Amino acid sequence: MPTPNPAALEFLLTRRSRPAKTLTGPGPSRDELLPMLTAAARSPDHGKLEPWRFIVLEKGAMGRIADLVAKRAEALGETSEKVDKMRQQFAQADLAVTVVASPKPSDKIPVEEQLMSAGAVCLALLNAALASGWGANWLTGIASTDPVILSEGFGLxxxxxxxxxxxxxxxxxxxxxxxRPDVDSITTWVSS
Structure with a gap:
């Protein structure tokens, strides 16, 4: 017979990301962030490859990333409104943890599975931050896909x-x- 954890289940059933634009400082200190990173690093990782790593962007780094994102968005022909929105994602933030997907060579664990593990780390970190009492949001966008930003901004x-x-x-x-999704409409039960 399983031993339920009603508090954990209630948290998962009611968790809600907080829009990044509604977050302000202070953010967590390094000591406060470490248990959240530790919780995220406990995500499923078949083969124990650790196909991910963290880059913690503190307030001082945010302006540099914001400027690079704006420069690249302009170069790619985005509207001034979109450029400003992309820039503000970093310019207004005090802290963001970059989850880097870093697949490792493996004959047993395909790259796709390693990428899903990095996604699991993102969700685990988001939930750990919320469970710790912080507001948190998982974002992507041009800063997560543009090769120039990945290289110059993050040294990937x-x-x-x-x-x-x-x-x-x-x-x-x-x-x-x-x-929220209608679970009945997205669930198929297979009994034979």
């Missing part, structure tokens, strides 16, 4: 990519609940 090696930026900070407003 060939084959590495960004699974997500987990923005963590002090919540200023609680977002309203939003519609």
């Amino acid at each position: 090696a060939e084959g590495e990519s960004i699974a997500g930026f987990i923005h963590i900070g002090t919540e200023t407003v609680a977002p309203p609940e939003r519609p």
